[in-house]
Amino acid sequence: MAKRSSLSIRIVEGKNLPAKDITGSSDPYCIVKVDNEPIIRTATVWKTLCPFWGEEYQVHLPPTFHSVAFYVMDEDALSRDDVIGKVCLTRDTLAAHPKGFSGWAHLTEVDPDEEVQGEIHLRLEVVSGTGTRRLRCSVLEARDLAPKDRNGASDPFVRVHYNGRTQETSIVKKSCYPRWNETFEFELEEGATEALCVEAWDWDLVSRNDFLGKVVFNVPGLWAAQQEEGWFRLQPDKSKSQMDKGNLGSLQLEVCLRDETVLSSSCYQPLVQLLCQEVKLGTQGSGQLIALIEETTSTECRQEVATNLLKLFLGQGLAKDFLDLLFQLELGRTSEANTLFRSNSLASKSMESFLKVAGMRYLHGVLGPIIDRVFEEKKYVELDPSKVEVKDVGCSGLHRPQTEAEVLEQSAQTLRSHLGALLSALSRSVRACPAVVRATFRQLFRRVRERFPSAQHENVPFIAVTSFLCLRFLSPAIMAPKLFYLREQHADARTSRTLLLLAKAVQNVGNMDTPASRAKEAWMEPLQSTVHQGVAQLKDFITKLVNIEEKEELDLQRTLSLQAPPVKEGPLFIHRTKGKGPLMSSSFKKLHFSLTTEALSFAKTPSSKCMNELNQWLSALRKVSMNNTGLLGSYHPGVFRGDRWSCCHQKDKTDVGCDKTRSRVTLQEWNDPLDHDLEAQLIYRYLLGVEATLREKHRELRGATEAGTALEGPGLAPEDGLAQLFQVLQDLKKAHSVSPAAAPASEHRNLLELQT
Secondary structure, eight states, X not given: OEEEEEEEEEEEEEESOOOOSTTSOOOEEEEEEXXXXXXXXXXXXXXXXXXXXXEEEEEEEOTTOOEEEEEEEEOOSSXXXXXXXXXXXXXXXXXXXXXXXXXXXXXXXXXXXXOOOOEEEEEEEEEEOSSOEEEEEEEEEEESOOOOSTTSOOXXXXXXXXXXXXXXXXXXXXXXXXXXXXXXXXXXXXTOOOOEEEEEEEOOSSSOOEEEEXXXXXXXXXXXXXXXXXXXXXXXXXXXXXXXXXXXXXEEEEEEEEEEEEOOHHHHHHHHHHHHHHHHHGGGSSOOHHHHHHHHOOTTTHHHHHHHHHHHHHHTXXXXXXXXXXXXXXXXTOOOGGGTTOSOOHHHHHHHHHHHHHSHHHHHHHHHHHHHHHHHHOOOOOOOGGGOOGGGTOBSSSSOBOOHHHHHHHHHHHHHHHHHHHHHHHHTTTTTSOHHHHHHHXXXXXXXXXXXXXXXXXXXXXXXXXXXXXXXXXXXXXXXXXXXXXXXXXXXXXXXXXXXXHHHHHHHHHTTTOHXXXXXXXXXXXXXXXXXXXXXXXXXXXXXXXXXXXXXXXXXXXXXXXXXXXXXXXXEEEEEEOSSSTTSOEEEEEEEEEEESSOEEEESSOSOOOOOOHHHHHHHXXXXXXXXXXXXXXXXXXXXXXXXXXXXXXXXXXXXXXXXXXXXXXXXXXXXXXXXXXHHHHHHHHHHHTHHHHHHHHHHHHHHXXXXXXXXXXXXXXXXXXXXXXXXXXXXXXXXXXXXXXXXXXXXXXXXXXXX
C-alpha cells in the first residue's frame, strides 16, 4: 500500500518574451524543476520571441513535494544561458484545481533570495533553570544547500535571531553539506510572542553575503512541546517588497496533479480477473463490460482510459485479445468500409497506445535513419507552387538563381528519395516487428476481411492496417520526431516543411492511393509514381507481416522474453582524471551505455543514436532500482579525497551519507516497466466516476431481462456481470476507507514552523 503522486505536464508555448540576443530575438527553452531538482529540459526553439513547444510529460514524484517551477531560458553558444523568467506552481495551487491548471501564466523575475533549496537539521528545546527558562537552539547540520560560489559550493554559516538578539555559527568553507553542532541559548519571558528565526547564509570575502534560506518557528507553541528536533526545509525570504516583474512575457501550461493510494495487489485481483474474463470471452460472452466501459467513456478521457486498459491487459498477456474484442465491437457497428477506424473510438485510441508501448523500438529502427538524414541535409523542399520561395534556395550555377520549375523538380526528387528509402526500410523490417504487434495486425486483418469479404472491398483489410501503422504511427512520428524520441530538438521551419510533405506522401500510400486522397492536393502529383509503387510495396509488406503462425508467434515471444529489454541506452560522458592537483589535466571519455532491468553495461561503439540527458538517465536508474531492498537512504555526493569527504568534510570514510537519496522522481516513458497495481487503481478510479451511469444501465438490462428481451449467449447474463463489478467496486471502496495512507504532507510538517 503506497501513496503515489503524478504530474501531467504540457508545456504549450510562450509569447511576448524579451529579446536576449543582439539580433533582437531569443533562443528559448524551458527547464522544469520539482523542489529545485531539474527533471525536464524542452527543446530549444531558435530565433523567436513566441516559441511553440507542445511537449508533454508524465512525472511520478513523492506526495511530499512542495512546488514545480518552469524556468524559461535563452540558450547562448558562447556564454552562460540567460534566465528570462519563471512560473512557480505550489502543491497547494495544483491541489486547488482538481481538473488541472490550464492557461497563460505571466513570467516573473528570478529573485536570488527566492531561489533557495535544501534542509537544515535543528533541535529546539525549552530548558528550566533557577527561576528562569531559556530557549536552546542547536544547529546541527544542513544538506543540499544552493551553491553560490564559482567552485560549485558555498561557505555557509547560520544566524539565529530571537527577541532582538542574533548569534552566528562558525563558517564551513566550500560545502553544501555543512555540519556545525553548535548550540545557542536565549532568555525566555513568560507570555513572549516573538518568533525564532534561523537563517542560512553564504559568506563572501569581498561581496555581500548570499542568502541561502530560513526557517521561522512559533515559540509559544514550543512552551507546550518543550522539545522538537528534525529536518526543516529552508524557505525563501518573502518579507521584502516584490521585485518589479517587468514585461517578461507569458507561458501557456497545462498541469494536473493526481494523487493515488495504491493498495496491495491482492485487493485488485477481483477487478483484474473480472475484466480478463470479459476479454477472454470476447463477443461470445454476454457480460459486455468492455462495451459498456466504451459507451460511458467521454471524449476528454478516452485516451487515458484506453492507455490504462491497454497497459493492464498487456501486463496480463491479453493485449492482443483486448484489441481483438475492440475491433469486433467497432466492426459490428460499422456499415461503411470507408469510415472504419477513422473516429477517435476506444479501439483507435487503444491501438495508438499499443503501438507506442510495444512498437516504439521498431519505429526507431525503421524511421530513425530517414529522419536523421532529413535533419542533416537541411534541404529546401516545396511542392506547392504558391509557397515556393526561390530566394531561399540559393544558386544552382555561378550566375543565375533557380527557376520555380527547377525548385519543384529538385524538391520532388528529394521527397521521392526519402519516401523510397522509408518504404524499402519498411519492406525489410517484417522480422524486426515485435511478435505481439504482428499478431495484433493479423487479427485486425482477418476480422476486417471477414466483415467485408466482397471483391469490391479487397483493399479494406490493408487500409485498416495502414490506418494505424501509417496514419496514426509513422506519419505523426515523421511530423513531430521530438515527441516520439527520434530527435532531441524540434525541427526548424525548413526541415519541418520537408517532414510534413513526407508525412503527407506516407498518408497517401497508407490510403492506398485512392482518388479521394489524390484530389485533396493536386500539387502532390510529382510524387504519384513513387506513391503508386509504394502501395504495391506496402501491400506486399502487410501480407508478409500478418502471415505469422501461432508457433512462430510463440517462438518470437519466447526469444524476446529471454532478453531483458533496455530501459535506457545511449552515450554518456565519463569523467577520467589523469592525476591529482589543480594543474593536472582531466578529460571525458564517451562510452555507449545500455541499462536493462537486470544490468548496466557499456561499449566503445554505439548501437543507437538516441541522445539521453542526465535527468533521463537518473530517471531510468531510479525506475530499475525501486524494488531494490538494499537501496541506501543517504549517500555522499562528493568524493573521499585525501583524508576527508569533499562534500561534508567528515574524516571517517565509513561515515553515514550527508545527503538523502532521491529515488522517487521519475519521468514516464514508453519503455517503462509496467506497474500493474497502479494501472488497476487508475481503472478503478475511472469506474468509480461512471458508477452512477453503469447502475442506470444495469437497471435497463435487468428490465429487459425481466421482459424476456435480453440477448442469449454463453457466460454470465449482462446484469450479472455488472452486479459483480459493483460488488468489486464496493470492496475496493471499503479497502480504501481503511487504508492508513494519510493525506499528502511535507516530510516534516510541524505546528511550530511558520510559513513566511
